[in-house]
Amino acid sequence: MDLVVDEGVTGLLGASGSGKSSLLRLLCRLADPDEGVVRFRGTDVCRLDPLELRRRACLVPQLPAPVEGTVAENVAYGPGLRGARVDVARLLEHAGLDASFADRRPARLSVGEQQRVMLARALALEPEVLLLDEPTAALDESSRGGVERTLAQLAAEGRASMVLVTHERAQADRLADRVITVSNGRVSG
Amino acid sequence: MTSIDVSLREVALALVLVALAAGVSLWRRAELEKDLGVAVLRSFLQLTAVGYVIQAVFDSDSLWVVVGLLSAMVALGTFTARGRARAVPGALLALGLALSTAAAVTLGLVLALGVFEPEPRYLVPVGGMVIGNAMTAAAVALNRLADEMSSSARQIEAALALGATARQATSGLVTRSLRSAMIPLVDQTKTTGLITFPGIMVGMLLAGADPIDAVRLQLVILWILLGSVALASLIATSLGLRGFFTQAHQLREPPSP
Numbered sequence: 001m002d003l004v005v006d007e008g009v010t011g012l013l014g015a016s017g018s019g020k021s022s023l024l025r026l027l028c029r030l031a032d033p034d035e036g037v038v039r040f041r042g043t044d045v046c047r048l049d050p051l052e053l054r055r056r057a058c059l060v061p062q063l064p065a066p067v068e069g070t071v072a073e074n075v076a077y078g079p080g081l082r083g084a085r086v087d088v089a090r091l092l093e094h095a096g097l098d099a100s101f102a103d104r105r106p107a108r109l110s111v112g113e114q115q116r117v118m119l120a121r122a123l124a125l126e127p128e129v130l131l132l133d134e135p136t137a138a139l140d141e142s143s144r145g146g147v148e149r150t151l152a153q154l155a156a157e158g159r160a161s162m163v164l165v166t167h168e169r170a171q172a173d174r175l176a177d178r179v180i181t182v183s184n185g186r187v188s189g
Numbered sequence: 190m191t192s193i194d195v196s197l198r199e200v201a202l203a204l205v206l207v208a209l210a211a212g213v214s215l216w217r218r219a220e221l222e223k224d225l226g227v228a229v230l231r232s233f234l235q236l237t238a239v240g241y242v243i244q245a246v247f248d249s250d251s252l253w254v255v256v257g258l259l260s261a262m263v264a265l266g267t268f269t270a271r272g273r274a275r276a277v278p279g280a281l282l283a284l285g286l287a288l289s290t291a292a293a294v295t296l297g298l299v300l301a302l303g304v305f306e307p308e309p310r311y312l313v314p315v316g317g318m319v320i321g322n323a324m325t326a327a328a329v330a331l332n333r334l335a336d337e338m339s340s341s342a343r344q345i346e347a348a349l350a351l352g353a354t355a356r357q358a359t360s361g362l363v364t365r366s367l368r369s370a371m372i373p374l375v376d377q378t379k380t381t382g383l384i385t386f387p388g389i390m391v392g393m394l395l396a397g398a399d400p401i402d403a404v405r406l407q408l409v410i411l412w413i414l415l416g417s418v419a420l421a422s423l424i425a426t427s428l429g430l431r432g433f434f435t436q437a438h439q440l441r442e443p444p445s446p
Binding site: 025028050052055058077081121 | 353437
C-alpha cells in the first residue's frame with residue numbers, strides 16, 4: 001500500500017475487513033507495520049514519541065469507549081494526563097452537546113450522544129488530525145445525521161484534518177474532500 | 190510448652206470423617222469419591238514427606254539449608270500459580286519475582302525487628318506460610334488482571350489513543366486486581382477469632398501453649414502475611430501488566446473489532 005493523506009478530510013472507503021481500521025491504528029501507532037514505513041509530516045512514526053503522536057493524530061473509536069467517570073471527566077481525560085485543564089462546556093458544544101451533559105455518566109447516554117462525547121474528548125487534545133473509525137456505524141439514522149453534521153461543522157471550521165473510515169460511499173462523498181478506496185489491505189482507487 | 194504425640198492409629202481413625210464425606214458424595218451423586226481418595230492419599234504422602242524434610246532441615250540447623258528449602262517452595266509456588274495466570278504473558282517471571290521478593294522482604298524484616306530468631310524452626314514454617322499466601326494472592330491478582338485486560342481492551346486502547354501510558358490506561362483495573370487478591374486475607378484478619386480460629390493458634394492450643402502466647406503469635410503471623418500478600422500482589426500485577434503491552438504503549442493483543 002502506498003498512500004499519502006493530505007490536509008482536509010480524507011475518506012477511506014472499503015468493505016468490512018479490508019484493512020481500513022488497521023490503517024488508522026498504524027497512523028497513530030497503536031500498531032506497527034510488519035514491513036514498510038508510516039510517516040507523519042515526513043517523519044517515520046517509529047521515530048516519534050508514540051504518546052505525543054497520539055495526541056497529534058487522535059483516534060476516535062468505532063464504538064464509544066468511555067473511561068470511568070462523568071462526561072466532563074472523559075472530556076478532560078487526555079489533557080488531564082499531563083496536568084492540563086480544558087473548557088469542557090466549550091468542547092461539548094463543538095461536539096454538538098450542551099453543557100448540561102457534563103455531570104452525566106456516559107453509560108446513561110444514547111450511543112449517539114456517547115459518540116459525541118468521544119469526539120469532544122478527542123478535540124480536547126487539539127489534535128492536528130482526527131482519525132475517525134466508522135464514527136457513525138453503531139448509530140441509528142437520526143443520530144448518524146447529527147454526528148455527520150457535527151463532523152461537517154468541525155471540518156468547515158478547520159479545527160483538524162480528518163481521516164474518516166467508512167464503508168458507506170454516500171457518507172464518504174458527503175463528508176470527505178477526497179475518497180480513497182481500500183480493498184484487501186491495498187489502495188484500489 | 191508440652192508436645193503432643195499422635196499415633197498412626199489415631200491418624201487412621203480420622204478417616205472415619207473422610208468416609209462420611211464419601212457417603213455424602215455417593216448419596217447426593219456428587220461423584221467426588223475418587224477425588225476424595227486421591228486427596229486423602231496425596232495429603233498423607235505429601236505431608237509425611239514434608240515432615241521428614243522439615244525434620245532433616247531442623248536437624249541440620251543450617252540457614253543455607255533453610256534458604257534452599259524456601260527457594261524450592263518459591264519455585265514450586267511460581268509454577269503452581271502460573272497455572273492460574275496462563276493468559277498473562279511473562280507470568281512466570283512476574284510470579285517468581287513476586288514470591289521471592291515477598292518471602293525475602295517479609296522474613297528479612299521480621300528477623301531485623303527481632304520478632305523471630307534466625308533458626309530453622311521459625312523460618313521454615315513462617316516462610317512456608319508467607320510463600321503459600323503470596324502464591325495464592327499473586328495468582329488471584331494475575332487471573333483477575335487477565336480477565337480485566339480482556340474485558341476492557343477497547344477502553345484501554347481508547348485511553349492509549351488519547352496519549353495515556355500503559356500504566357495510566359490500566360490504573361483502575363490494576364487497582365481492582367490488587368484488591369481482589371488482598372481482600373480474602375484482609376477479611377480473614379477482620380473476622381479472626383470470631384468466625385474461625387486460625388491454624389497456628391489452634392496448633393499451639395492443641396500443643397498445650399498458653400492461650401495469650403498463642404494469640405500473640407497468631408497476630409504476628411497474620412500481620413506478616415498481610416504485608417507479604419500486598420507485596421506479592423503489587424509486584425505480580427506491576428510486572429504482569431508489562432507483558433500485555435509493547436514498549437510503544439501498544440496492546441499486544443488488539444481488541445476485537
